[in-house]
Amino acid sequence: MNKSLLLLLFSAMLLSCNNAPQYNDPVPPHDDFKIDSELLKEERIINVWTPPNYKTSNDSLPVLYMPDGGIVQEDFPHIANTVAKLVENKSIPPIILVGIANTDRRKDLSGFSEVKEDEQYCPLTDGAKYYRAFISDELMPVINSKYRTTNEKGIIGESLAGLFVMETLLIQPNTFDFYIAMDPSLWWNNHYLEQNAEQLLQNLPEKEIRLWFAGADSPDISVYTKSLAKTIENKAPAQLNWTYSDKPDEKHNTIFRATKEEALTWIFKQK
Numbered sequence: 001m002n003k004s005l006l007l008l009l010f011s012a013m014l015l016s017c018n019n020a021p022q023y024n025d026p027v028p029p030h031d032d033f034k035i036d037s038e039l040l041k042e043e044r045i046i047n048v049w050t051p052p053n054y055k056t057s058n059d060s061l062p063v064l065y066m067p068d069g070g071i072v073q074e075d076f077p078h079i080a081n082t083v084a085k086l087v088e089n090k091s092i093p094p095i096i097l098v099g100i101a102n103t104d105r106r107k108d109l110s111g112f113s114e115v116k117e118d119e120q121y122c123p124l125t126d127g128a129k130y131y132r133a134f135i136s137d138e139l140m141p142v143i144n145s146k147y148r149t150t151n152e153k154g155i156i157g158e159s160l161a162g163l164f165v166m167e168t169l170l171i172q173p174n175t176f177d178f179y180i181a182m183d184p185s186l187w188w189n190n191h192y193l194e195q196n197a198e199q200l201l202q203n204l205p206e207k208e209i210r211l212w213f214a215g216a217d218s219p220d221i222s223v224y225t226k227s228l229a230k231t232i233e234n235k236a237p238a239q240l241n242w243t244y245s246d247k248p249d250e251k252h253n254t255i256f257r258a259t260k261e262e263a264l265t266w267i268f269k270q271k
Contacts, residue, residue: 128167
């Protein structure tokens with residue numbers, strides 16, 4: 001591989017470990033509170049958006065969880081505004097959005113890796129295992145106690161958060177009912193998830209699970225998202241309701257905004 005291509009791949013991999021620069025989105029009305037996590041050994045800020053009529057109704061709603069869910073330089077404002085728009089025009093049903101603000105996203109969102117070189121991008125500590133446990137064992141019970149929720153829950157993320165979404169689907173699929181991943185960083189750990197997808201897919205539970213994922217033009221990612229899509233097409237069990245959105249005209253730092261409405265609309269039309 002020539003030096004120019006190696007440099008391009010290095011830059012793309014480094015970008016995929018960093019959250020994309022955010023626009024100056026208006027911050028919608030929302031709740032926020034803190035959780036002192038025993039599992040993460042730190043305090044975490046949680047942002048919650050509910051539909052405008054939530055407080056005047058008795059409805060219980062599905063919950064969409066999102067890493068990178070902070071207010072400043074993170075994704076909560078633009079996803080909350082998008083959800084609000086889609087709910088208002090009845091493109092999706094009313095839902096609750098729960099954003100988890102970052103402290104160290106590289107640690108939280110990356111799983112175990114046997115590749116020493118991966119350490120230049122993220123810690124090799126399997127932080128995703130503890131972050132996933134925090135969501136399921138600490139955060140979800142708090143959300144269910146504070147808000148009127150149904151049993152239906154999903155997760156959305158891009159880049160490294162997309163890797164976390166896909167890893168959760170493939171190694172702990174009962175955590176959520178639907179999964180949305182934009183340009184997931186599947187190169188991590190010598191593209192372990194993509195390499196082992198056929199075997200991992202056989203561990204899906206009998207219940208229906210919905211998956212929407214997308215790939216942009218990133219050379220270190222698109223090869224694996226396309227390959228994973230082929231594996232799912234050929235080997236996935238019937239209970240996985242999925243689609244892959246190939247977006248070669250989008251870049252790694254544009255695909256979240258370019259596909260978020262498509263993703264959310266598809267997910268809820270499958271019900």
